[in-house]
Amino acid sequence: MSALYSYEAARRRDHMIERVTMALEIIAKEMRPEVAAVFSAFPTLLRLPAWLPGMRLKRVSPLAKELATEGMEKPFAYTEHGLATGSISSCMVSDHLLKLHESDDDSSWYKKAIKESAATAFGAGVETLLC
Numbered sequence: 001m002s003a004l005y006s007y008e009a010a011r012r013r014d015h016m017i018e019r020v021t022m023a024l025e026i027i028a029k030e031m032r033p034e035v036a037a038v039f040s041a042f043p044t045l046l047r048l049p050a051w052l053p054g055m056r057l058k059r060v061s062p063l064a065k066e067l068a069t070e071g072m073e074k075p076f077a078y079t080e081h082g083l084a085t086g087s088i089s090s091c092m093v094s095d096h097l098l099k100l101h102e103s104d105d106d107s108s109w110y111k112k113a114i115k116e117s118a119a120t121a122f123g124a125g126v127e128t129l130l131c
Helices: 015-030 033-041 043-047 056-085 092-102 106-131
Strands: none
Touching: 015 043, 015 106, 033 056, 043 092, 056 092, 092 106
């Protein structure tokens, strides 16, 4: 997390790591290949109400989406804030944000790419803690 966001996680019960871990656990448990295959083969099932038996995926999807979005946005915002105040050291996100400010490229696309690639690397790193 330090290499990506210049964020030193607490040794135990770090809020950011717990939230991403929770999202990964929900996704791994609910998005099994057989579930994805059924919903891909019969997309009309997604129109059924969430309270029906077998529709657990539809009930937990909003939570998983919220947790995944939070896991992407909060660490990035932490680094952006730290970069603005000058309180962070060099890391992947800060280096690319500095490069972004120096260039005249399309900043929204580049910023989104930085955010998503850092979140992917963070998710992969957190997943190694679960094993």
